[in-house]
Amino acid sequence: MQTKAYAAQTPKTPLAPYTIERRAVGPNDVEIDILYCGVCHSDLHTVRAEWPGIHFPAVAGHEIVGRVSAVGSDVTKHKVGAIVxxxxxxxxxxxxxSCAANLEQYCEPGFTGTYNGHVSGKGENTYGGYSAAIVVDEHFVLSVTHKEDQLAAAAPLLCAGITTWSPLRHWKAGPGKKVGVVGIGGLGHMGIKLAHALGAHVVAFTTSESKREDARKLGADEVVVSKNADEMKAHAGTFDFILNTVAASHDLDQFTSLLKLDGAMTLVGVPEHAHPSPSVGNLLFKRRSLAGSIIGGIQETQEMLDFCAEHNIVSDIEMIPMQDIEQAYARMLKSDIKYRFVIDMETLKAA
Incomplete structure (x- = not known):
């Protein structure tokens, strides 16, 4: 099936209209007419080949919300017309x-990405959500029950939402727990919303005084400007869990020293350059943990979507036409977005 898309032909060429070939709908497949696609920093890393093993042409986009347009003969979970x-x-x-435990994101041979194919970089390319339609095995298609006017803002939940939900759930954020969220961006703003909705006492960390009020509006009980040594010292040894969403190299010790006995800090951002090596003593003397986490399994992604629909949680977004993707990337690099761009795919179909 020939499908309109926006693609980068090389790391140095801007995204432009391109026609891709989608496979015919097989017995277990769901064909989706894409309505909205969120813009993730991973999209930019991919189309600029800032990570190894990138396939070109590259069609990015892995925060997809759309309407089912066809299903295979053996599909049982989704019907034509459903929002997914x-x-x-x-x-x-x-x-x-890992797959048997519903943790497909940790698949031992490696999962196949919505774009850029298998995580090893080998095998066929795959094309993502910067396109008019996509065909996906039903196991990897999720039900979206948000209201119609929330669908665009629900799209980033498919990456930013689950990337923060999975560690918050795994480390049991909830009532009686003091949870820190480092960074107030596309990931961090979702981390604050979700930790708050889970019932934790939420402390947001930012380097910018100007974000203090924004963080409170998102659901933070307290806000700490991490450049202020006195503010940081006041929280020493008090956190059960810290979710660190910052994707730039920084001193991790200033945050691990805030953890209590058996506290953990989990990293979900990948910096361009390695973090300075953390102090081992900082971990040893309170049995603290430094961990990492990526996205989430299909089962927990569905749980997150259902939780967000029930609690009226979506991302804070700015809608853009497909044709403005390069300007959106430029603004994203300057952190000039609160907090996620979402593409209205009608603009691609009309192009």
Whole structure:
């Protein structure tokens, strides 16, 4: 099936209209007419080949919300006309211990990304949500039950939402827990909303005094400007869990020293240059943990979407036409967005 898309032909060429070939709908497949697609920093890393193993032409986009237009003969979960979502994965081995435990994001042979193919960089390319339609195995298609006028703002939940939800759930953020969220951007603003809705006492960390009021509006109980040594010292040894969403190299010790006995800090951002090596003593003397986490499994992604629909949670977004993607990337690099761009895919279809 020939499908309109926006693609980068090389790392140095701007995204432009391109026609891709989608596979015919197989017995287990769902064909989706894409309504909205969120813009993730991973999209930019990919189309600029800032990570190894990038395939070109590159069609990015893994925060997809759309309407089912066709289903295969064996599909049971989704019907034509239903509103659905697709996140960062479109396949995995389905048989390894991780997949068997509904943790497809940790598939041992590696999952297949919604774009740029298998995580190893080998095998066929895949094309993401900067396109008019997509065909995905039903196992990796999620039900979206948000109201019609929330669908665009629900799209970033498929990456930014699940990337923060998964560690918050795994480290049991909830009532009686003091949870820190470092960074107030596309990921951090979702982390604050979700930790608050889960019932935790939420402290937001920012380097910018100007974001203090924004963080409170998002649901933070307290806001700390991390450049202020006195504000940081006042919280020493008091956190059960810290979710660190910052994707720039920085001193981790200033945050691990805020953890209590058996506290953990989880990193979900990948910096361009490695963080300075953390102090081992800082971890040893209170049995603190430094961990990492990526996206989430299909089951927990569905749980997150259902939780967000029930609690009226969406991302804070700015809608753009497909034709403005390069300007959006330029603004994203300057952090000039509160807090996520979402593409209205009608603009691609009309192009």
């Amino acid at each position: 979502g697709v996140g960062c994965m479109v396949d995995s081995c389905r048989t390894c211990p």
